[in-house]
Amino acid sequence: MTLAAAGFARERPKRGLSIATETWVLGALGLFVIGLSFAPLLRLVFTAIAPDGWPDASRLGEVLGTRQVLAATVNTLRVALLSTLVSLIGGTLAATLVALTDMRGKSVWVFAFILPLMIPPQVSALAWVQAFSPSSPILGLLGLSLPAGARHPLYSEAGIVLLLGIYNSPLVFLTVRAALRRLPAELVEAGQAAGASQARLLFTIILPLARAGIFAGAALTFVSAIGNFGIQAMLGIPARFPTLITLIYQKLNSFGPSALADMAILSMLLAVLTIGGITLAGWLGSRRDVRVDGSARPLMLRLGRWRLPVELFAWSVLVATLVLPLSALITTSLVRGFGQELTLATLTLQNYTSALFRQAAIREGFLTSLWxxxxxxxxxxxVSILLGYFLTWHRSGFVRVLHLAGELAYALPGIVIGVAMILFFLKPLPLTGFSIYGTVWIILAAYLASFLALSLRSTLGGFAQVDRSLEEAARVAGAGFLRRMRDIVGPLVAPAAAAGAIIVFMSALNEIQSSILLVSSKAKTLGPMVVFLEEGGSSTLAAAVGCLMVAAVLVLMLTASALSRFLPRGVLPWQN
Amino acid sequence: MTDIAISKLGKAFGGNRVVSDVTMHIRSGEFVAVLGPSGCGKTTLLRLIAGFERPDAGSVRFAGELASSATHHTPPEKRDLGIVFQNYALWPHMSVAENVGYSLKVTGVPANERERRVAEALKTVALDAMAERRPSDLSGGQRQRVALSRCLAARNGIVLLDEPLANLDVHLRAAMEHEFTRFHQASGSTMVYITHDQSEAMALADRVAVMDAGRLVQFAAPSTLYREPATEMVAGFIGEGIVLPAEDIVADGDGRAHASILGSPVQLRCAPGERARRRAAIGLHPQDIRLATANERGLSARIRRLSYRGGSFRAEAVSEAAPETVLAFDLPEQAPLAPGAAVSLAIGDGWVIPALAA
Incomplete structure (x- = not known):
């Protein structure tokens, strides 16, 4: 008997089973994404345009026409536009320094420059507020304290613009750096051959060629500024400076019969502004100048005798925007009462022990958030590994829609997702008679909807590096769908998926917008804790919680960096 | 018995017909090469046989059992076939032995038998010492042998090879060709070998299927392809073939014919059923052209280019009568001829390409 005949005598498994598995999995993915991302948003739109079950624009017009809403919309657009300008200057300058010059110590600088983007905005805002308050421990140390009783300088429109601008600078930095890296050295060398000075090169050749990246970064920043709840709430509410996002939040507190419908309308307005910004970003990003598609040899402008002054400037910016506020936060977290001077006598770890062990509410917040x-x-x-498989190797209209729904839910401000979740899950789930509203499950639903795109992006980067034949070889070896996912595909995309998991973990831990709407006495999370504590006057405790969150972010970033040699380039934004 | 019966197979991608109306029967244990220029549809044919693509029309049967049709589709994992991929497709996170044994593990072969078969397969390709290595530690030729032994261990009745030598150095190819022949003898599998390299196809295969623009043009033994091409495309594609126009073809009924090429009378071979024709295309090879002797009535031409081939020159001559017709032939190294020289050429043999079926 030949080997072939022996092989063929091997029992053939029954047919049709594996098609069923794939269809099954795809169906479950569809249910997951549509059910968590798409359906709640649809419900939101429905509530906004048809509050009583049939289309009714009168309520819509009524709400959008009020002075309060008009003022909030104008305020939102003003702070978003002005802060975008700040981010644009800071981010472009940083990207130029990092991508084009021979500045030293870039990787550390980039890590520190991106770090603020990873810290929850409410913690950042708290740190800034404490740094610049009349009884600031840091300014006091420098002898620059503001007079007691004066209005806090950051509780103002300018304060919001400044903080949003600084917070979002890394976003511009990332897109501009990517654009500059695509720039072919030949174009610059041709300019040099023509006798142009370095400054002239920068302004007449390099930056004009990178303008697509600059504009795309600006649009992204605008969107991110509109949807930044942490900074707008921490500074805007005490300043009585209403914006759309804080208005939605405050509507929830004044819970009346029409509050939910009004929140839906305002959320839709916020969503429309966001989608407009994103469409603009996509359009600007895709308008790439054809001439820059050359060989991307890294180009290097020499700073010469300016190198040391430039480096000093770059680091002092980081000291002012990162070290100063964070050290105020740390200082506050180490004393008994806000405004107390930090000395050996006043030094205490009481805030930390309170946060971690003694205060049941905070401890539960930590545990709930961790879970x-x-x-x-x-x-x-x-979900990302499974969806990534279909998106990479079995693209169909259906999975594309799922991808889009995930991206949409991620792009929209979390507060919009929060409102959508309330509307969708307020009524008891069908068949069970059990409502997840007010429980920890609705928060989980919001997180799953919001962060799918984040995890998927990273995982897709991993898939792009895997040759399809590796999966096909497993198919011909006889492995069914789930078996292939477990034995072959899973291990191959694992590093990228793990990086995605860390980024999701970090974002979910910091999440405040949907959490702040969805938390209840039964389910508290860490994100809004800082706001509640600060509002309640426990600044030192808030500072301690904030420091713990920053520490957690740092640990996660460093863990992901340790994985970086297994990762496709670009998965971790903070790496140079 | 694992024969492959392909019937009227068709596949289009977005209105672009990539494979159309392919019918062929591959006998059990046969080594068949599918040969064609890039874009001819040979890779799609392989993916249709493997089950990675679903046909729009026609069917594929293994050992009489339906595997693919427009309405039925057995997924690749249920087809019991092996594939040697162009880039070998070795799983980087598994050792060599794990790669080879994976399909046995999936089908639930007991551990001790699995180990025995993996060791046996690795021994056949002389890689038993590498069993615990990772694929990344192997050379290109070694990876190729691991891919082969993966099919050996699985004892696949059908093995498909997708341009397996395309990524290897020239000096490794000859050794690997030998390896494929050995593999075929050891396994007895039915083998389908996709390639664009005719020397590989001719050297390895029992029969070669020539594809062009999605169609199967000719499916025959290598010597038949060489000596009796079915179309002008095959005649021009195989063995540096030359296609010349001929006139006044007269067949004498026993496979011989005479005709006139560019005004010179020639003796030709033809199909037994060939009839007299006014015009026909003739397929021949550089080996069939030589310098005419003094008393022969040859075809006058002028040498356009000479290139040294080691031991001989390849000459390209242009016919005086039809300047667009290029005749390539070999000149012995000693023959002193320069470009521009006028020569008289004799055609010793040729094949009358059959008229297209109406």
């Missing part, structure tokens, strides 16, 4: 973020990261990693 929620771990579950979110694990579920989304599994």
């Amino acid at each position: 929620l973020t771990t579950t979110t990261a694990l579920v989304l990693t599994a």
